[in-house]
Amino acid sequence: MNRRATDVLRLAGRLALLVVGSCTFVLVAVQFEGIVAKNVAMVQAIDASRAEIRSLEQRERDQARTLHRLATPAGAIPEIHDKLRLVGPHEEIIYLRGPAPSAEPEAGTR
Numbered sequence: 864m865n866r867r868a869t870d871v872l873r874l875a876g877r878l879a880l881l882v883v884g885s886c887t888f889v890l891v892a893v894q895f896e897g898i899v900a901k902n903v904a905m906v907q908a909i910d911a912s913r914a915e916i917r918s919l920e921q922r923e924r925d926q927a928r929t930l931h932r933l934a935t936p937a938g939a940i941p942e943i944h945d946k947l948r949l950v951g952p953h954e955e956i957i958y959l960r961g962p963a964p965s966a967e968p969e970a971g972t973r
Contacts, residue, residue, distance in 0.1 A: 932938035943949065950956055 933942060940951075944951060944954075948956060
């Protein structure tokens, strides 16, 4: 082969190598971006789970305090009275009423 043909083959080989290398780089970059996106989604899911766990733990503490309070007569009796609107000796229920409803004009008058 002459010199020109070898130069053309070398150039074609280098271009093919450049294309293969570029494709490989793009594939690796796309895979890396996918992994990063999955990691970000996983971190958000973990944060949401931790927040829910904290919320449930707080609720459990509140319920434990309520159970402890209601386990004694001193805590249960006022609760029963409030729920059933009962009064004990020397107690009264006072009902508070909001402001009187405003007078609406009659349907026939304007």
